[in-house]
Amino acid sequence: MIPAKLPAGLEQPGVYVTLVSGSDPGLSTPSKTCLIWGYKTTGYPGATDAPVSAISQGQVASDFGPSSMLAQRYAAARAQQPYGAEILLLPLSEPAGGTASAITITIEGEPASGVLSAATAAASADTVWLGMRGRGVWVDFKKGDTFAAIAAAIETKWADLASAPAALVRVGAALTLTAPHKGAFDNGAVECSFVSKGTSGVAASVGTVTVAGVAGGVGTVQLKLGRSTPTVAIAGGETAVQTGNKLLAAINGSSYPVRLAQPSVATGVLTVFFVNGRAVRPLGFSSTETGIAPQTVTDAFGTQGVGVPAISAALSNLSAYDVAIKSWAPFWTQVAELGSLATHIEAQALVPLQKGQNAVIGTTVPFADLAATNLATSTSPRLESSTRYPIVWAQLAPNADWEFNVRLCAAIAGEEYQGRNWNGFEFLGAEDAPLVPIHPADRPTLDPDEQNAAIATYRTAPVTVNSAGRLAITWGGNSYKPKGFKDAKLRKIATQITIDYLRSDLRNYLESRLGSASPGGAKKIKVLSEPRTAYSTTPEEVKKLVFVWMKRADDADLFDGAEAKKGAIEAAVLVSPTRIDVNVPISPLADLDILSVVGVIE
Numbered sequence: 001m002i003p004a005k006l007p008a009g010l011e012q013p014g015v016y017v018t019l020v021s022g023s024d025p026g027l028s029t030p031s032k033t034c035l036i037w038g039y040k041t042t043g044y045p046g047a048t049d050a051p052v053s054a055i056s057q058g059q060v061a062s063d064f065g066p067s068s069m070l071a072q073r074y075a076a077a078r079a080q081q082p083y084g085a086e087i088l089l090l091p092l093s094e095p096a097g098g099t100a101s102a103i104t105i106t107i108e109g110e111p112a113s114g115v116l117s118a119a120t121a122a123a124s125a126d127t128v129w130l131g132m133r134g135r136g137v138w139v140d141f142k143k144g145d146t147f148a149a150i151a152a153a154i155e156t157k158w159a160d161l162a163s164a165p166a167a168l169v170r171v172g173a174a175l176t177l178t179a180p181h182k183g184a185f186d187n188g189a190v191e192c193s194f195v196s197k198g199t200s201g202v203a204a205s206v207g208t209v210t211v212a213g214v215a216g217g218v219g220t221v222q223l224k225l226g227r228s229t230p231t232v233a234i235a236g237g238e239t240a241v242q243t244g245n246k247l248l249a250a251i252n253g254s255s256y257p258v259r260l261a262q263p264s265v266a267t268g269v270l271t272v273f274f275v276n277g278r279a280v281r282p283l284g285f286s287s288t289e290t291g292i293a294p295q296t297v298t299d300a301f302g303t304q305g306v307g308v309p310a311i312s313a314a315l316s317n318l319s320a321y322d323v324a325i326k327s328w329a330p331f332w333t334q335v336a337e338l339g340s341l342a343t344h345i346e347a348q349a350l351v352p353l354q355k356g357q358n359a360v361i362g363t364t365v366p367f368a369d370l371a372a373t374n375l376a377t378s379t380s381p382r383l384e385s386s387t388r389y390p391i392v393w394a395q396l397a398p399n400a401d402w403e404f405n406v407r408l409c410a411a412i413a414g415e416e417y418q419g420r421n422w423n424g425f426e427f428l429g430a431e432d433a434p435l436v437p438i439h440p441a442d443r444p445t446l447d448p449d450e451q452n453a454a455i456a457t458y459r460t461a462p463v464t465v466n467s468a469g470r471l472a473i474t475w476g477g478n479s480y481k482p483k484g485f486k487d488a489k490l491r492k493i494a495t496q497i498t499i500d501y502l503r504s505d506l507r508n509y510l511e512s513r514l515g516s517a518s519p520g521g522a523k524k525i526k527v528l529s530e531p532r533t534a535y536s537t538t539p540e541e542v543k544k545l546v547f548v549w550m551k552r553a554d555d556a557d558l559f560d561g562a563e564a565k566k567g568a569i570e571a572a573v574l575v576s577p578t579r580i581d582v583n584v585p586i587s588p589l590a591d592l593d594i595l596s597v598v599g600v601i602e
Helices: 057-064 069-080 147-158 240-252 312-319 335-348 367-372 401-414 450-456 493-514 539-555
Strands: 033-039 086-092 102-109 126-132 135-141 167-171 174-178 190-194 202-212 219-224 231-234 258-261 269-274 286-290 296-300 327-329 361-363 391-393 461-465 471-473 570-572 581-583
Touching: 033 069, 033 401, 057 069, 057 086, 069 086, 069 401, 086 312, 086 401, 102 147, 102 190, 126 147, 126 202, 135 147, 147 167, 147 174, 190 202, 190 269, 202 240, 219 240, 231 240, 240 258, 240 269, 286 296, 312 335, 327 401, 361 401, 367 450, 391 401, 450 461, 493 539, 539 570, 539 581
Parallel strands: 033 086, 033 327, 361 391, 391 461
Antiparallel strands: 102 174, 102 202, 126 135, 126 190, 167 174, 202 269, 202 296, 219 231, 219 286, 258 269, 461 471, 570 581
């Protein structure tokens, strides 16, 4: 009921009619909190292992470091949801005994037909872009500038980046990018491209592949280059130079994300160069030899990050947090730590805590790697056993996986309509949180249909580039494995969000009418006769209240079929004379995923 707003102190008798437009069904305000996990930079004053409110980008930068993972995740969340979501940060210290990932990029001559250049300076003026996760610098250089001078100019501009994605150290013409924190996490892809596309005689290398020894038998060498895995057949007795020549011909003869070059007098050592316009994760490149021992192929692409986040103290502190945090954004994909997170969330969802919380997970691995570590099935408890864990899969996106899931996390928290269908959800970028489209060669294939397999087999939400050129989720679902037709709609993000909200709203609604806040205060129970005052209620009155609540939810398109399911409401005193047990049908709407139309030719 909506009371009329009459002037204060009105005493004159009469009938006064006011009009109300745009009224709502009276549902309670949903939770709008988003929890962002992330590393802080060592030496900054912000405390760790407990949630803290984020007020502004400046505050986050000053407390946890402008180049910290927390600061960059906060910027991404605000780019997606500038208003609406209440953002909490959960700062973690980086692994004390860990290692930061590092990649070395060397400015050198543009190879010709797979042969290394002997040049030491630019043949003509050009502009180079060095970037990671869309953050980087454009640098102009002149004809005659040495490669070391070009690298020095990049170093100077990089130092002015407000929130650099990596620390840069130069030695001669070599630039080493080191992740801002220790630990094994995705720090995004790196790109080094030249506007002239090589005509200035300047290029950039990112590693080496070294063949040694003679092949002892017939076999293969497979190079894993992102989603591409070219395989080269090797005959027994082939030398390192012969195998190296075969690798060079195979890689340079197709549209792979990198290219190879070797000295004019081949030695079996191949230098790996960037391809203009391609962002790559060279730390994910590797070689595998089969049947050719003792010949070996050794790849060198930098230093892998080592170390996992310590989350037990943070989870303990969250247990004492008395408010449900609607959506969480972890930054890791390690199985043990995801299992600990899931264990906590599932325990907190049970009575009496009843916290409706959901964790959005991100990954950018190639499709083939989804099978190697199936996140839905590899954790304990299995993520596929719950509806609370959307897994966003952005195959080889230039941005880090934790820049995607934090955006969806913020959007879920800030969304007004709790039943929103998340199919087609678009990710948004900003100047301090840029988004880079996935290269066409790195997107999921249509034949075979990798997106469909990612949904059906690995229960991930694929990200691709839509017709408007924006990064978007194809299917807004979670990791749940349904048992049949009846629970199939639980696969979608919206269903669990709606159920959590309906449970919370029903609890608030019944407490306001039957609890201490209701007229007459907390109620007494009458079973054999009707209530005569506001001090008591009956199971039958509880049933009526529940139906009114169902109608309100139905009017908000959060419940399907209040009238049809009225008869399913049950209430009775069964277990204790001080307890009324109520059975309430919960019927959230299903997402419209597929519209199948048959055109009949007449």
